[in-house]
Structure formats: C-alpha cells, structure tokens
Amino acid sequence: MCSRSYHRRRALWWLGGDFADHAVPGGVIVAKSNKPIFWGPFAAGGTITAFVTPVLVLLTLFAALGFVPSLLTYEHLHAFAANWLGKLVIFGVILLSLWHAAHRLRVTVHDLGVRADGMVAIVVYFIASLGTVATLFYLLRI
Template sequence: MARSSKAIPWLLFAGGGTVTAFILPVMILITGLFALFGVFSGALSYETMQAFVGNWLIKIILFGILFLTLWHAAHRLRVVAHDFGIRADTGVAIVVYGLAAVGTVATVIALLSV
C-alpha cells in the first residue's frame, strides 16, 4: 500500500488545532467583541491598528494564525464529510482545500495591502 499524502494536511490540521483552540478565541474577543463594544477604543482605533498590522513581524504572525486556522477548518470539514459517510473524498478534499487556498491568498493580499 502506498504511503498516504494525508500526512501534509494532517500536520497543518494538528498545528491549526492548537492555534484555533488557544489563539483564535482571543482574536475573536479582541477584534470581534472589544472593537464592537468600544472597549479599549484608543488602542483599537483604526490608526493604531493600521500601524500595528503595518509591522512585518505582526504581518507574519497574523499570516501564521489565519493560514493554520483556514487549513485546520478545511481538514476538519473533510473529516466531517467522511464521518457522514460521504465517500467522494477526493472531490471533498479539492473543494475544502481549494477554499482554504483561496482564503490563504486573500489573507496574503489583505496583509500586503496594509
């Protein structure tokens, strides 16, 4: 039997799982809830945040978080489809990984445009 290439998405899935569990909730709290309800409105103002994200180190960190989260979600959806008995694994993989790839490109464009 041939060794499976599933090792690659699984590594991204495993790394992304850690990021999704530990960092994503904090990101949602800061950018979703704090910003929405005006908590720390000075630090979260448009100008401050733009200068913050303008830093290359921050860009790289944000890319890491978003990239891993997207691929974690993609692989999780592939496994969920599998758990529901959908046997068209190749088709499912192309769709979910394709979405993650589009999201990754969008992330790069968004970060580079700041």
C-alpha cells in the same frame, strides 16, 4: 508473521532491539506517507485557533461595548498589520486556521457518509487556498 508487520519492522531495522531481525541491504527503508503533510498543519491550526479565537471574540465584544483599550485603536492595529512581523503573524494564524477548518470539514463530510473523498478534498483545500491567497493579497496591500 503478517507481511505488513514485517515491513514495519524492516523500516525500523537501524533502531536495533526488537524491531529488526537483520539489517536491510542497501540502506534504510522508510515507509512513505503523506500524513505528516496534512496532520502537521491541521494540529498547528487547531492549536492556534483554540488559543486565538476566544481572544478575538472577547476583543470584538469589548470593542462593540466601547471598552477598547488605547492599544487596540485603529491606528495601533493598522501599524501592527503594516509591519512585516505583524503581517507574518496574521498570515500564519489565518493560513493555519483555514487549513484546520478544511481538514476538519473533509473528515466531517466523510463521517456523514460522503465517500467521494478525492473530490471533497479538492473542494475544501481549494477554498482554503483561495482564502490564503486572498489573505496574502490584502495583507500586502496594507
């Protein structure tokens, strides 16, 4: 048996069944990983972006053509952005979209053959962080 599979089986000993041969003394052993920290916001950002971006493009097109409903006037949208709940929604959409874009760009650069993953990660996540801070700054000014 491979030591890696044995380690994974030990990490799940408390589930019983086929996952463990015996209990591990001292408690539960859980594999440590940073993947959920990156993949959770990435997935949420992709989902939010997939649903929100087409709507924003359509509304922008309607506004450019002069088909703006009365609820999409400047005064109504400003009132939405000035409300704390509106600010939270706008901040969440932009934050998750930037995080998704940064992670997608990081993986794309790696697929293109750039193997300096640490440096690429620092650059793309720094840019996403700058965008997030700028969003927060401008939302708080409304």
